[in-house]
Amino acid sequence: MTADRMLDRLDRLARDATLEAAERWHARAEALDWIDRVWHVLAHEAPDATVRAQALRHRLERADDMLHRRLRAVVRAGYGPAVFQRWQQETGLIDGEGYDALDELLAGVLQLADPGPGSRPLEPEMVFYQPTPARHALDMLVRSRVGPRDVLVDLGSGLGHVPMLASICTGARAIGVEWQPPHVEAARRAARRLKLERVGFLAQDARDADLSRGTVFFLYTPFLGTVLREVLDALRLEGMRRPIRVCTYGPCTRIVGDEAWLHTDGPTTADRVAVFRCVGQGSD
Numbered sequence: 001m002t003a004d005r006m007l008d009r010l011d012r013l014a015r016d017a018t019l020e021a022a023e024r025w026h027a028r029a030e031a032l033d034w035i036d037r038v039w040h041v042l043a044h045e046a047p048d049a050t051v052r053a054q055a056l057r058h059r060l061e062r063a064d065d066m067l068h069r070r071l072r073a074v075v076r077a078g079y080g081p082a083v084f085q086r087w088q089q090e091t092g093l094i095d096g097e098g099y100d101a102l103d104e105l106l107a108g109v110l111q112l113a114d115p116g117p118g119s120r121p122l123e124p125e126m127v128f129y130q131p132t133p134a135r136h137a138l139d140m141l142v143r144s145r146v147g148p149r150d151v152l153v154d155l156g157s158g159l160g161h162v163p164m165l166a167s168i169c170t171g172a173r174a175i176g177v178e179w180q181p182p183h184v185e186a187a188r189r190a191a192r193r194l195k196l197e198r199v200g201f202l203a204q205d206a207r208d209a210d211l212s213r214g215t216v217f218f219l220y221t222p223f224l225g226t227v228l229r230e231v232l233d234a235l236r237l238e239g240m241r242r243p244i245r246v247c248t249y250g251p252c253t254r255i256v257g258d259e260a261w262l263h264t265d266g267p268t269t270a271d272r273v274a275v276f277r278c279v280g281q282g283s284d
Ligand SMILES: C[S@@+](CC[C@H](N)C(=O)[O-])C[C@H]1O[C@@H](n2cnc3c(N)ncnc32)[C@H](O)[C@@H]1O
Pocket: 126, 127, 128, 129, 130, 131, 132, 154, 155, 156, 157, 158, 159, 160, 161, 162, 177, 178, 179, 180, 183, 204, 205, 206, 207, 219, 220, 221, 222, 223, 227
């Protein structure tokens, strides 16, 4: 894009008062992303324009802040499901691995923060923190039919947005089990701020976790190899006692798909959540 066209676009965005409307969070995210991308070119070709770009950025961030604050109040009051489900329908395609405006929105509402120091080294076969894109987490909740009577367990829960989202959207109990104590502390703080009383986080190795209360287990490839093997064996024992669903995302889906005690009628590609049920316990 030439500098002239950038200036044109900047003017159009600056004049567009509708960008501050709550429901235009998607357009705001796009505009903020565009400002970041063209900033260096603007600074070089039209330095005066960076002042206008900065003013626009502040305006859009203020509108987002207000929306996040309002949504936190909605969540605290227990009206989360309607809002998040509507936005899920607006986000469009679910396939693909990247992050989008819904992730920005969710991070703002949950106030997901840097976990700070104190991380433990990961053992071999353990996978570092990376959040499940929000649209995939919502897709998982819908397709595994998580409801208020379920207990969702996120094995390797990171900063905890999947258990929080599960509780906000469905009223389910939700537990996050996470190896990194600072991540657990950050997740607890976020859940407390939102008064999510049905969400808890445990700083634990998933191999030592008590799985007996879970009805839906989520794994965004938290570990592989022998660690995954040990956890899958424990889940198989749970599945012999009661119906459970095992939901996976990322490369571990292929490995979980080879388990003879699990089956799915849905997709098993690494870029969609797969929903498995125990053989003989109904279908996806
Ligand atoms: C790919 S991230 C997934 C995070 C989260 N489930 C999500 O979907 O956003 C994997 C997480 O698993 C954690 N982890 C790795 N090995 C673990 C273990 N043995 N027990 C518990 N957590 C573990 C990592 O610290 C990391 O936060």
